[in-house]
Amino acid sequence: xxxxxxxxxxxxxxxxxxxxxxxxxxxxxxxxxxxxxxxxxxxxxxxxxxxxxxxxxxxxxxxxxxxxxxxxxxxxxxxxxxxxxxxxxxxxxxxxxxxxxxxxxxxxxxxxxxxxxxxxxxxxxxxxxxxxxxxxxxxxxxxxxxxxxxxxxxxxxxxxxxxxxxxxxxxxxxxxxxxxxxxxxxxxxxxxxxxxxxxxxxxxxxxxxxxxxxxxxxxxxxxxxxxxxxxxxxxxxxxxxxxxxxxxxxxxxxxxxxxxxxxxxxxxxxxxxxxxxxxxxxxxxxxxxxxxxxxxxxxxxxxxxxxxxxxxxxxxxxxxxxxxxxxxxxxxxxxxxxxxxxxxxxxxxxxxxxxxxxxxxxxxxxxxxxxxxxxxxxxxxxxxxxxxxxxxxxxxxxxxxxxxxxxxxxxxxxxxxxxxxxxxxxxxxxxxxxxxxxxxxxxxxxxxxxxxxxxxxxxxxxxxxxxxxxxxxxxxxxxxxxxxxxxxxxxxxxxxxxxxxxxxxxxxxxxxxxxxxxxxxxxxxxxxxx
Numbered sequence: 001x002x003x004x005x006x007x008x009x010x011x012x013x014x015x016x017x018x019x020x021x022x023x024x025x026x027x028x029x030x031x032x033x034x035x036x037x038x039x040x041x042x043x044x045x046x047x048x049x050x051x052x053x054x055x056x057x058x059x060x061x062x063x064x065x066x067x068x069x070x071x072x073x074x075x076x077x078x079x080x081x082x083x084x085x086x087x088x089x090x091x092x093x094x095x096x097x098x099x100x101x102x103x104x105x106x107x108x109x110x111x112x113x114x115x116x117x118x119x120x121x122x123x124x125x126x127x128x129x130x131x132x133x134x135x136x137x138x139x140x141x142x143x144x145x146x147x148x149x150x151x152x153x154x155x156x157x158x159x160x161x162x163x164x165x166x167x168x169x170x171x172x173x174x175x176x177x178x179x180x181x182x183x184x185x186x187x188x189x190x191x192x193x194x195x196x197x198x199x200x201x202x203x204x205x206x207x208x209x210x211x212x213x214x215x216x217x218x219x220x221x222x223x224x225x226x227x228x229x230x231x232x233x234x235x236x237x238x239x240x241x242x243x244x245x246x247x248x249x250x251x252x253x254x255x256x257x258x259x260x261x262x263x264x265x266x267x268x269x270x271x272x273x274x275x276x277x278x279x280x281x282x283x284x285x286x287x288x289x290x291x292x293x294x295x296x297x298x299x300x301x302x303x304x305x306x307x308x309x310x311x312x313x314x315x316x317x318x319x320x321x322x323x324x325x326x327x328x329x330x331x332x333x334x335x336x337x338x339x340x341x342x343x344x345x346x347x348x349x350x351x352x353x354x355x356x357x358x359x360x361x362x363x364x365x366x367x368x369x370x371x372x373x374x375x376x377x378x379x380x381x382x383x384x385x386x387x388x389x390x391x392x393x394x395x396x397x398x399x400x401x402x403x404x405x406x407x408x409x410x411x412x413x414x415x416x417x418x419x420x421x422x423x424x425x426x427x428x429x430x431x432x433x434x435x436x437x438x439x440x441x442x443x444x445x446x447x448x449x450x451x452x453x454x455x456x457x458x459x460x461x462x463x464x465x466x467x468x469x470x471x472x473x474x475x476x477x478x479x480x481x482x483x484x485x486x487x488x489x490x491x492x493x494x495x496x497x498x499x500x501x502x503x504x505x506x507x508x509x510x511x512x513x514x515x516x517x518x519x520x521x522x523x524x525x526x527x528x529x530x
Contacts, residue, residue: 008033059085099293111256147198155204244269317366333438338375359413361404453501
């Protein structure tokens with residue numbers, strides 16, 4: 001059956017058609033997002049939800065979204081989506097961070113010009129029939145220092161445009177390397193240095209715990225006298241009341257804001273102040289940008305629902321369509337390795353260590369790690385998936401570490417998973433053969449070659465004669481057909497293991513019969529989603 005997507009905000013007809021052209025059943029109801037109750041009534045019917053900013057995806061709504069797999073936000077900001085709740089529910093949250101980069105950067109530059117030359121006030125005065133030429137004395141941008149907080153995608157474009165205007169550019173960004181700063185032609189500085197030297201200051205960071213109120217009252221006091229502040233990023237980055245006071249005192253010469261702490265902003269300390277330019281969150285509001293992000297989100301959601309490709313997800317590693325095709329058997333193997341160890345472990349897990357060897361070490365390790373952790377967590381919560389598993393592991397205080405190494409053995413590539421509990425460590429390794437089928441190749445350090453089936457039984461015993469016959473006879477007497485039988489041992493007369501792949505779930509009577517023989521130290525039924 002074709003995946004079903006609800007578009008609950010205004011997307012272009014072209015974007016909606018992309019879903020249809022890709023074979024997805026789409027309901028285009030652009031006003032539904034404004035009606036919380038009506039949306040909650042139907043959300044359980046859909047695999048995907050495409051939104052802009054009007055639809056609020058709350059934890060309460062997600063509780064009703066029993067079939068939802070992906071939320072696509074046409075735009076950058078996802079403040080209207082409860083991402084923690086989505087992650088716990090295993091729902092991918094995507095945005096489109098590149099579709100409106102140019103538009104937002106251009107708006108920041110336009111706002112900088114507007115506040116430098118007092119264009120809005122001058123326009124209103126002239127419309128009123130006044131000719132106040134001497135009142136609106138502006139400043140040039142050429143030769144001035146622009147301080148940029150956040151030199152990522154949008155901030156980087158602003159830096160490039162500012163350099164073309166012959167401005168000196170300083171940038172503060174913890175993730176900006178000196179090499180990248182040199183390539184961009186900007187000076188990388190600490191925040192206090194930027195505050196002390198910037199004639200214009202523009203913000204281009206998301207709203208996070210680290211960036212909230214980054215222009216606090218204390219930091220506004222550190223700004224160079226006569227600075228002009230531009231914010232086209234996110235509300236809540238600036239203490240608006242403190243900035244208003246600095247504007248009134250003259251410490252700050254002007255401000256241009258497109259975003260506010262509370263939106264829609266019907267009131268703000270910045271309103272009705274001289275030389276303050278305000279716009280109603282227009283950063284991405286161009287015809288080109290709105291079309292670009294709508295088309296992009298439709299393509300991204302379609303790719304995920306049809307091929308498993310993940311692009312611009314905020315709560316899951318991205319996997320391209322090409323990667324998805326190559327990695328599918330390895331992701332399946334990762335899940336099986338995790339699932340085996342999860343079913344075998346009864347005590348609380350404190351750490352998960354994953355080794356990637358050979359060819360697999362060059363793949364998308366974040367995705368493989370997520371699949372492994374999901375497999376481990378399935379015993380506790382069968383609905384766990386690659387999105388929710390890392391969140392659950394973090395909540396439980398489980399430490400996850402990964403290591404990659406060059407080819408070190410007989411296999412072109414393999415994955416080894418080790419879990420640590422207070423009592424023990426338990427490990428399993430696997431690979432993918434040329435036929436694309438995952439195999440277990442080592443358990444507890446004992447080499448094996450085991451095909452993976454939906455129903456299996458794992459036994460451990462002392463290496464003595466008669467075990468094979470005992471297993472075969474017991475299964476046969478309980479009408480259980482063995483599809484594949486794998487043995488391994490640490491050394492002669494040492495510890496031995498067996499993995500049986502059988503056609504159907506093993507009845508409790510068969511398991512009890514094996515245990516009653518007294519020959520096995522462990523008998524464990526296993527189930528895998530193959």
